[in-house]
Amino acid sequence: MKSAWVTAKKTIELIDTEYPKPRINEVTVKVRACGICGTDLHFYNDFPGGKPIPLGHEVSGYIHKIGEAVEDLKPGDRVIVQNHVPCGTCHSCLHGNPYTCSNIQTYMNDRAAMAEFIRIRRNMVVPFSGLDYTEAAVAEPLTVAFDITREARIEPFHRVLISGPGIIGLFCTTLARNVGAREIAVLGRRLHTLRGKKRAEVAVLMGATEVFDTDKPDWRENVLKKFPEGFERIVITSPPRTIPYLLDFARFGGCIAYNGISFSEETITFNANTFHFKKLKLLASHAIPNWGFPLALDLLSKKKIDYEKLITHEYPFDKIEEAFSTALSPDEGVIKVVVIFGD
Secondary structure, X not given: OEEEEEEXXXXXXXXXXXXXXXXXXXXXXXXXXXXXXXXXXXXXXXXXXXXXEEOOOEEEEEEEEEOOOOOOOOOOOEEEEOOEEOOXXXXXHHOOOHHHOOOOEEOOXXXXXXXXXXXXXXXXXXXXXXOOHHHHHOHHHHHHHHHHHHHHOOOOOXXXXXXXXXXXXXXXXXXXXHHOOOEEEEEEOOOOOHXXXXXXXXXXXXXOOEEEEOOOOOHHHHHHHHOOOOEEEEEEOOOHHHHHHHHOOEEEXXXXXXOOOOOOOOOOOOOHHHHHHOOOEEEEOOOOOOOOHHHHHHHHXXXXXXXXXXXXXXXXXXXXXXXXXXXXXXOOOOOEEEEEOOO
16 A cells, blocks of 8 residues: 655655555554645655654544454444544543543654555544545644634633634634634735635634735734734644744733644744733644534534635545645645545
8 A cells, every 4th residue: 555755855655555454453544635735745845853754643534454352332423533542541641531541542743644554543533524535634723713712711702713724723713713713813924816715715714704814014013903902712733933923912810722833933923921910821722632523523524613614625545745745835825735546
């Protein structure tokens, strides 16, 4: 079988490996769809660590084979694959707090899920119905949006600022609207490009009341003019460098939740006195171990979350380089690219 690995900057190789036979309490999943995540794009652009990196963690498919002791699944069952699960045996897990598990289990260190098959522990798959494979693959970024909006503690009538109109930021937009946010402003870069125009358009459809282009020289003045009292909640899905200036838009006592990474600009500075005297809160969201997949799948299958506008491109596995190029292109109206695998 073939699996996708980054082997150098902007280089993906489809590596041949043996079919992964399931062991005890494991299953082998035939992958049918895998979304390209921002993390995959970071790996592709930056090649951190300088060693081959497996790709893919937004996965749907069906059970191909079951290992010994797996009794509640059968070949053909449709499933999504969680990428991180709690161990169940560490101090945090045994004290009822798996969210802070100190021994999180994952396949991402040595196995690519952007592959024809993946061998996985039984407790890492969640069955689903009522969705096709492409639709089910976006459950993963929806769960990430669950986590960051939970950390942000958005309440009815809050004014909310969301930075980054990728799929996670757009999911956060519709979640904030559903919670009852009074006004939702979305920030994005290069909104004059086809990519930016598409994202700005969808942001409004998902619930944004205002959209600002941070490439315009007067964007900060425009935000403050429209929202002179600032925002009770700020959700940041953009790179770390955006955190310091976004703190300026928080109201007294405001809460800022952040989910984003950079392998080249991971260090930031901000005025600690201002942060202190405004009584701000800065919370990191990192949605591992995974949670919320059953809820995400239920909301997607019942059309409670409008996801169809977010899946903009699909490519077959043998055109994966083109898929990554499209995902990065400012000249495409792209939000989510999904790689499709044959049966």
